[in-house]
Amino acid sequence: MPNSFALVKANRFALLLVLAAAGAGIAQADPADVQRQLLDALARSDVPAAVALFTDDAVIDTESGYCAKSPCVGKAAIQKDFERYVKDATRRVTPLNTFVSGNVLVTRFEARSATIKSAGVDRVILWGIREIRDGKIASSRCCLPDRTDTQTARFLEWDYAHPTPQ
Secondary structure: OOOHHHHHHHHHHHHHHHHHHHHHHOOOOOHHHHHHHHHHHHHOOOHHHHHOOEEEEEEEEOOOHHHOOOOEEOHHHHHHHHHHHHOOOOOEEEEEEEEEEOOEEEEEEEEEOHHHHHOOOOOEEEEEEEEEEOOEEEEEEEEEEOOOOHHHHHHHHHHHHOOOOO
């Protein structure tokens, strides 16, 4: 007759294996990887690939472009903003630090462009917050300026004095 303690222990182990396998099947995409794919697509001006990384009901709330006055909701609005974004071939965005908690990531970026240079600074530091749902970006709040950075603060002074037409 088998030892009942050993049988219970074996059943628990089997249950843990089943739960682990089930969990592996529903695992979410790595938020940092989704963001990396987005930045890569935008860097190569591949707007359709960038838009495909968003949910149908995604929301972008940003400090510049078409989504500045009111958030862009849905892929059509996001596509329009990304088409504007990729027109600036001088723009380079580099993630400096990314922090992930569950399906949310917060990233500190460095941005460089001809527009930034025209303000008399080399780069600005920005923060972004993205929420991932079902392997796609559901919301993006970007690009919050790091006002404690002296170059970013100088750029903001210049930017407020020279607003960009939308």
